[in-house]
Amino acid sequence: xxxxxxxxxxxxxxxxxxxxxxxxxxxxxxxxxxxxxxxxxxxxxxxxxxxxxxxxxxxxxxxxxxxxxxxxxxxxxxxxxxxxxxxxxxxxxxxxxxxxxxxxxxxxxxxxxxxxxxxxxxxxxxxxxxxxxxxxxxxxxxxxxxxxxxxxxxxxxxxxxxxxxxxxxxxxxxxxxxxxxxxxxxxxxxxxxxxxx
Numbered sequence: 001x002x003x004x005x006x007x008x009x010x011x012x013x014x015x016x017x018x019x020x021x022x023x024x025x026x027x028x029x030x031x032x033x034x035x036x037x038x039x040x041x042x043x044x045x046x047x048x049x050x051x052x053x054x055x056x057x058x059x060x061x062x063x064x065x066x067x068x069x070x071x072x073x074x075x076x077x078x079x080x081x082x083x084x085x086x087x088x089x090x091x092x093x094x095x096x097x098x099x100x101x102x103x104x105x106x107x108x109x110x111x112x113x114x115x116x117x118x119x120x121x122x123x124x125x126x127x128x129x130x131x132x133x134x135x136x137x138x139x140x141x142x143x144x145x146x147x148x149x150x151x152x153x154x155x156x157x158x159x160x161x162x163x164x165x166x167x168x169x170x171x172x173x174x175x176x177x178x179x180x181x182x183x184x185x186x187x188x189x190x191x192x193x194x195x196x197x
Contacts, residue, residue, distance in 0.1 A: 013049075016056050017049075017056050017059060017060060019056070020056030020057065020059075020060050021047075021056075021060050021062075021091075022091055022094060022097065023097060023099055023100060024060060024061070024062040025062065025086070025089075025091045025160075026096055026097060026100040026160065027062075027100065027103075028040070028045060028062055028064055028086070029084075029086060029092070029160040029163070030100070030104060030150060031064060032064070032070075032084060032086070033084070033146055033149075033150055033160075033163060033164070034143060034146050034147060034150060035067065035070040035071060035143070035146075036070060036071065036142055036143075036146055037064075037067050037069060037070035038069070038082040038083065038084050038085075039066070039068070039069040039070075039082070039085075040064065040084060040085055040086055041085045042085065044064070044065055044066045045062060045063065045064050045065060045086075046062070046063040046065060047060070047061070047062055048060070048061040048062075048063075071139045071142070071143075083164070084160075084164050086160070087160065087161050087164050091160070092159060092160040092161040093159050093160075093161055094159060094160075095157045095158065095159050096153065096154055096157065096158065096159070096160070100154070101154045101155075101157075104150075104154065105151060105154045105155065108147050108150060108151050108154075109151055114144070114147060118140050118143065118144075121139075121140070121143075122136055122140070125139070137172075138170070140173075141170040141171055141172045141173075142170055144169075144170070144171035144172075144173075145168065145169030145170045145171045146169075148169055148171060149163065149166045149167075149169060150163065152166070153166065
């Protein structure tokens with residue numbers, strides 16, 4: 001919205017369009033945060049805006065492209081201690097909307113739903129010829145930590161910028177298979193290379 005407009009020198013979006021763009025931006029933030037994709041620079045997401053369309057849902061679309069550096073333990077540097085580049089946009093300073101909170105919070109707090117998602121991700125990871133179970137368990141512990149932080153940020157009506165400033169967590173499960181009933185919370189000791197995020 002205003003950050004994107006300023007960069008491309010265009011006139012400000014009408015209020016309803018700006019609000020819709022903010023909701024789409026928040027969804028992109030949540031996706032990137034959960035999969036810890038810190039490589040979402042301005043060249044790694046697409047925005048389509050049809051100025052002639054009056055319905056915001058039809059006028060503005062966002063597409064997240066190039067997720068190759070998501071899931072940090074797969075990256076050569078293991079845990080990517082880089083900032084989320086969208087955190088510098090003005091949109092990142094607006095609190096998460098009630099709409100985003102209502103859409104995601106109950107799903108992210110549903111442990112069974114989260115476990116189903118993680119199981120499905122594991123099935124996808126196994127398609128990789130270089131699949132490593134120990135590495136996958138680390139990736140899952142990162143996702144669980146990111147989800148915990150995101151839930152807290154949504155509950156406390158934080159901004160995306162405040163979200164990325166929260167301590168990095170890994171939530172490791174104890175036990176095997178369906179018997180994984182207890183979790184251990186560990187703080188990650190790497191922080192972004194830039195102090196503002």
